[in-house]
Amino acid sequence: MTLHTPGPESPAPGASAARLIYARPEVLRDRSTHYCPGCGHGVVHRLLAEVLTELDLPAHTIAVAPVGCAVFAYDYLDIDFVEAPHGRAPAVATGIRRVRPEAFVLTYQGDGDLAAIGTAEIVHAAARGERITAIFVNNGIYGMTGGQMAPTTLLGQKTTSSPFGRDAALMGYPIRITEMLAQLPGVTYAARGTIADVGSIGKLKAMIKRACQVQMEGGGFAIVEALSNCPVGWGMTPQQSIEHLKGPVVEAYPLGVIVDRGAVAQPTHDLGCPSPAHPEA
Amino acid sequence: MTGEREPGAQADANRRARVLMKGNEAIAEAAIQAGCDAYFGYPITPQAELLEWMARRMLELGRVFIQAESELGAINMALGAAATGARVMVSSSSPGISLMAEAMSYMAGSGTPMVLVNIMRAGPGLGGIGPSQSDYFQATKGHGHGDYRVPVLAPASIGEAMELMATSFELAERYRTPVMLVADGILGQAMEPVDLRFRTPERQTFDWALTGAAGRPGRVIKSIDLDPEVLERRNLDLQHKYREIARRETRWEGWQLHDADLVIVAYGTAARVARTAIERAREKGIRVGLFRPITLWPFPSHELARLSRHVGGILTVELSAGQMVEDVRLAVEGRCPVAFHGRMGGLVPTPDEVMGALKALKGRVDRIASPERHAHMAPVSRWHEPPERTEAEPWIHERVRRGGRR
Amino acid sequence: MPWAPIVIAEDHCKGCELCVTACPKHVLALDRSRINVLGYHPVELTDAAACTSCAFCARVCPDAVFTVWAAPREELQR
Known part of the structure; x- marks a missing residue:
């Protein structure tokens, strides 16, 4: 069957008023990604590209790429990028933030990067209330290295480094790190969404947009956790991985806005202390 | 200020x-x-x-x-x-x-x-x-x-x-x-x-710096x-x-090298100790000069190699177990003896210690220069085996415990 | 040539079928007779007339292969 398919330049013949409903955002480069079939990173990249475009941010953005599957994010998003050592993206972003107050600063990290090797960096960037937007893709596994257990791996989940399933007695419990971060007064916005279905993807996009707006409005640290899948690492078909995501994963990591303290960071007098040693200060 | x-x-x-x-x-x-x-x-x-x-x-x-x-x-x-x-x-x-x-x-x-x-x-x-x-x-x-x-x-x-x-x-x-x-x-x-x-230093404009991809494709800084x-x-x-x-x-400084028979190679604080030792040595008639690398990398190997053709011996002084001395030996390539003196643990070599090391080096250099020097040389070929171990040698542990220096 | 509301960037498609399950009208399927440059069976639109341009496919696609058009309003009104 041959169908005429209108390109963006040439709408369908005899249908000059055809309306464009959806097109790939321009900032998402027109090339195939290295991600496996069905991988949620592609969805998060696309949402990010859409939001940046809608907020007119690409020309002002300096982004920090992680180590892990998303290490090549700069091949797909046509914005300025710096590579960070494993886990250090929030520190790298802090350096950018402080010397470029006018830039829009973005980090993109996976769960091994952010919730294991980079815990100190993410906690302290959040504690300082750095005006950065952090995108945290949580698929509960180290995908790039072959599907090893991550700090976010569910109890009982089999991975290449927990071949008998994650046992809490031996390997501890999954970390809800976004909830942990939300405790900190420097965090203006923290939310968790997922790429599991069309509705959730819409909500996730709204969260990413809000996290970007927080930074534009002068707020503090903003983080969006995107629960994602890893069909290959989980040993599932893409469709099975989506079902798993909707079931046990979302159960372990509840969806929704965890904290939204408004654009401008709230005063934190309750955490301050008078300094008798330096009365002049 | x-x-x-x-x-x-x-x-x-x-x-x-x-x-x-x-x-x-x-x-x-x-x-x-x-x-x-x-x-x-x-x-x-x-x-x-x-x-x-x-x-x-x-x-x-x-x-x-x-x-x-x-x-x-x-x-x-x-x-x-x-x-x-x-x-x-x-x-x-x-x-x-x-x-x-x-x-x-x-x-x-x-x-x-x-x-x-x-x-x-x-x-x-x-x-x-x-x-x-x-x-x-x-x-x-x-x-x-x-x-x-x-x-x-x-x-x-x-x-x-x-x-x-x-x-x-x-x-x-x-x-x-x-x-x-x-x-x-x-x-x-x-x-x-x-x-x-x-x-x-004058400010430069960098064509690689990340400033936001306005009117140009995105830049990437990566390894x-x-x-x-x-x-x-x-x-x-x-x-x-x-x-x-x-x-x-490559940067380095030479001092009193014009007539030196022996040279001390040292950097940082060790070079300052060496200067004092050199002054004392010269008072005693030993002609010593100082070669002070300012860039440790790139190491001034060529300059040191040239120098090693004209001097009798080199003493390296460091606040370490002997690290730079390896680069000194690589540069000298056996053209003259290279000795080492160092202190560790936060201690600094004294000028007296350096003097002692200089005298020892001078003795060694003089022996090499003497006509009978071949008599002192080891046989050309010798098979070396570590001594057979009988029992744990208690004196080793003893020394380690004492942190003993010779 | 019949009207088609979606453009598929076939060579970016990895045949994950997430769009196939997301499609409420069940008009997407992998074309098992072809293999694209990446080595996958690309997705195809099986019934253009039944497509409502809801763009669910585009929203779930990890590889952003879909461009979605809606028929002109006058056509819908007819």
Whole structure:
């Protein structure tokens, strides 16, 4: 069957008023990604590209790429990028933030990067209330290295480094790190969404947009956790991985806005202390 | 010292003024005057005063200062700031520098300019807080993973450290590389009268800096390349850059070399001890000169090799178990005897000790020069086996326990 | 040539079938007779007339292969 398919330049013949409903955002480069079939990173990249475009941010953005599957994010998003050592993206972003107050600063990290090797960096960037937007893709596994257990791996989940399933007695419990971060007064916005279905993807996009707006409005640290899948690492078909995501994963990591303290960071007098040693200060 | 610019005559007077300054503070102020936009640090002895000076001054000047959550945090903040083209500095001491190895490798690989100051203390491990030069290997032989080098500058006085701060920023930006300035704890902690003469390297515009992709495609600062061919090409480019640096930026100082029979090779504080020893040796009629590398990498190998053709012997003095002496031997290639004297653990060799080592070296050189020298030489070929081990030798443990020196 | 509301960037498609399950009208399927440059069976629109241009496919696609058009309003009103 041959169908005429209108390109963006040439709408369908005899249908000059055809309306464009959806097109790939321009900032998402027109090339195939290295991600496996069905991988949620592609969805998060696309949402990010859409939001940046809608907020007119690409020309002002300096982004920090992680180590892990998303290490090549700069091949797909046509914005300025710096590579960070494993886990250090929030520190790298802090350096950018402080010397470029006018830039829009973005980090993109996976769960091994952010919730294991980079815990100190993410906690302290959040504690300082750095005006950065952090995108945290949580698929509960180290995908790039072959599907090893991550700090976010569910109890009982089999991975290449927990071949008998994650046992809490031996390997501890999954970390809800976004909830942990939300405790900190420097965090203006923290939310968790997922790429599991069309509705959730819409909500996730709204969260990413809000996290970007927080930074534009002068707020503090903003983080969006995107629960994602890893069909290959989980040993599932893409469709099975989506079902798993909707079931046990979302159960372990509840969806929704965890904290939204408004654009401008709230005063934190309750955490301050008078300094008798330096009365002049 | 408070205002960044003071008007007219006052500024001239200040610039000429000689004031007593602590090494750490003088280095910090020199970095500020060299146009350092951002400083990131973490407290560690013996460089804490550098951090403290920055904490006050950088904020007074409206520049960036962050006390990071760790040395990892500090150096990665520097990586981010430097990627945007800012003039960036980090300082620490030995254990902290070890933590920074990772980011240094990334910065060398991605061509990110930055200056790292190491006020060296004694190791290994937590070691002690006394002065040391035991990070020579770490600084000159790689530090982190991968085939890379960083220029390493080693001042021998606080005044020189101030001048070399400006040079460090220049080298970093000219060659797109991290640069290390290493000084032992004495240079960090001691106070010396210094000229308040500062230098601000000219600002360049960088065609690689991340400024937001306005009207141009996105730029990437990265070290990764999974294509071996491409990665080898990048490595070859790096090596080419290192050869250029070695050719154009090698720095060293000679003193009393014109008639020297023996030469001491030493840098930093060890070079100052060596000077005193050389003065005493010359009083006793032993003609000794000083060869002081200022760049530890690139090491002044060619100059030292040339020198080794004209002298009887070389003594290397370090605050270490003998690290730079390996580079000295590589440069000398057996043309003359190379002896070593060093102290560890935060101790500094005394001029008397150095004198003793010089006399021993002189004896050795004289024997080689004597007609009967062949009588002293070992057989050309000899099979050497370690002695058969019978029992755990208690004296070894005894010595280790006592931390005994011979 | 019949009207088609979607453009598929076939060579970016990895045949994950997430769009196939997301499609409320069940008009997407992998074309098992072809293999694209990446080595996958690309997705195809099986019934253009039944497609409502809801763009669910585009919203779930990890590889952003879909461009979605809606028929002109006058056509819908007829």
